[in-house]
Amino acid sequence: MSADLTRLTAAELATKIHSRDVSAVEVAQAHLDRIAAVDGSVHAFLHVAGEAALESAALVDASLDAGTAPASPLAGVPLALKDVFTTSDMPTTAGSRILEGWRPPYDATVTARLRAAGITILGKTNMDEFAMGSSTEHSAYGVTHNPWDLGRVPGGSGGGSAAALAAYEAPLSIGTDTGGSIRQPAAFTGTVGVKPTYGGVSRYGLIACASSLDQGGPCARTVLDAALLHEVIAGHDPLDSTSIDSPVPGVVEAARLGATGDLSGVRVGVVKELGGEGYQAGVRASYEDALARLEKLGAELVEVSCPHFEYGLAAYYLILPSEVSSNLARFDAMRYGLRVDKGASAEEVMAATREVGFGPEVKRRIILGTYALSSGYYDAYYGQAQKVRTLISRDFAAAFTKADVLVSPTTPTTAFPIGDKVDDPLAMYLNDLATIPTNLAGTAAMSVPSGLADDGLPVGLQIMAPALGEAAMYRVGAAFEAARNAAQDGPLIHRVPEVTA
Known part of the structure; x- marks a missing residue:
């Protein structure tokens, strides 16, 4: 029974829990057992909150047994939380030595909304330090391994959140996406990852990397599960000055509509500048198959040109380091976190602490940004990069006059071997080629599994939507997922090899 429970979707688990076919405690325990069995090999988690998770699940059971309606459609379902959101009852490290052991005095808004929804938080997941990286090799606490092939990376910066899903350690997780940190790991692990519209999910309590780019979002194994989680965490928050004061798009309804498999009347924009030269052959082949499948579902394919996308990578790696330089100045050894008492002055203590506390990638980006x-x-x-950002936003605006959603491969390649690019920053940065434009424009995007490449590893299809246009994105994603599952005899994730400790 325990193994069976870890293989169910979040929606299926919620149905069983709410109908009392199984208890929330049983579900939580099944996933804690799974973590104990396989996380020694995967290392998706930095902190497992077993006792707290079981207590949270027991409260859901007691409420349901008393006849109270579920706090949300996901009440009692377990979740893995990226270790960049503050949690008052667990350490929050952002993958950095400089915050080792730090227990925040407050919950992030996302954390608070998960708790209010009755979702069981299993623990905190591994990540590249301060969300800077594309492989989770830049964590101060060790590398996370891809469950499809333990010798390969799970992507980054949210590799722990994606790997936990692929290893069946959790049915849901939360990530953050600054330049692709939800979508790229989703593509590498055969899971679903969503970057909502900027301001659609509160950043209060999210430890900042680049404030104008960071966005929390849902990660799951199905589009419907992602939609259900999206509706839990999204919505206006007065504690976040950039939070959008608008209704949350009807993503669950859109996902259910899409699952019927009819995309008649939907215009899908094929981005001319993404998906051609420089992409792995297996990624290109999967993408071409995906386009054919969308057309078969009734979608109208329209080629669109976004000519300034080619400058996105250069602009991003000026804007992001600049904001990193500013945001990480707060880690000064004076108020919280690591303190190395070496030197006679405050400046010397600060320098010694930051030298020991920050890893090489964080230091690299601080230096670039300060320069x-x-x-x-x-x-x-910096000024020129912001002008390019405006041009990219205009490219999106023009493209969305011709199409309801845009598509591209999520990543240029499948998951690469651990150690393959860690010493080559430029090669690592190129992983985000297709995902960065969305962050610069503040629009929405998701990655859904599109198949396996010739190397047997997952490939992701990126679906992009206008600001607050997530409903169209979820509809297309769910329709594509249903058609792909039917054609491939079940979900792609079911093909992940069994992981052993």
């Missing part, structure tokens, strides 16, 4: 913001270079670098 880009320095006197005499601000206009030439």
Whole structure:
């Protein structure tokens, strides 16, 4: 029974829990047992909150047994939370030594909404330090392994959240996406990852990497599960000045509609600049198959051109480091976190602490950003990058006059071997080629599994939507998922090899 429970979708688990076919405690225990069995090999988790998870699940059971309606459609369902959201009852490290053991005095809004919804938080997942990386190799606490092939990366920065899903350690997880950190791991692990519209999910209590780019979002094994989680965590938050004060798009209804498999009347924009030269052959082949499948579902394929997307990577790696330089100045050894008492002055203590506490990728981006913001270079670098950002936003606006959603491969390649790119920053940064434009524009996007490449590893299809246009994205994603499952005799995730400790 325990193994069977870990293989169910979040929607299926919720139905069983709410109908009292199984208890929330049983479901939580099944997933804790799974974590104990396989996480020694996967290392998706930095902290497992077993006792707290069982207590949370018991409260859901007691409420349901008393005849109270479920707190949400996902009440009692377990979840893995990226270790960049503050949690008052668990450490929050952001994958960095500089925050080792830190217990925040408050919950992030996302954390609070999960608790209010009765969702069982199993623990905190591994990530690249301060969400800077594309492989989860830059965590201060060790590498996360891809359950499809333990010698390969699960993507980053949210590799732990994606790997937990693929290893059946949790049916749901939360990630953050600054330049693709939800979508790229989803593609690498054969899971679903959603980057909502900027401001659609509160950033209060999310430890900042780049404030104008960061966005929390849902991760799951199915589009419907992602939609159900999306509706739990989204919505206006007065504690976040960038939060959008608008109704949450009807993503669950859209996902259910899409699952019927009819995309008649939907215009799908094929981005000319994404998916061609430089993409792995197996990724291109899967993408071409995906386009054919969308057309077969009734969608109208329209080629669109976004000519400034090619400058997105360069602009992003000026804007992001600049914001990193500013945001990480708060880690000064004076108020919280690591403190290395070495030196006679505050400046010397700060320098010694940051030298020990920050890893090489974080230091690299702080240096780049500080340089880009320095006197005499601000206009030439940061100012120009912001102009490119505007041009990319205009490309999106023009494309969305011709199409309801846009599509591309999520990543240029499948998951690469651990250690393959960790010493080559440029090669690592190129992983985000197709995902970065959405973050620069603040629009929405998701990655859904599109098949396996010739190397037997998962490939992701990226579906992009206008700001607050998530409903169209979920509809297309659910329709594609249903058609792919029917053609491939079940969900792609069921083909992940069994992981042993």
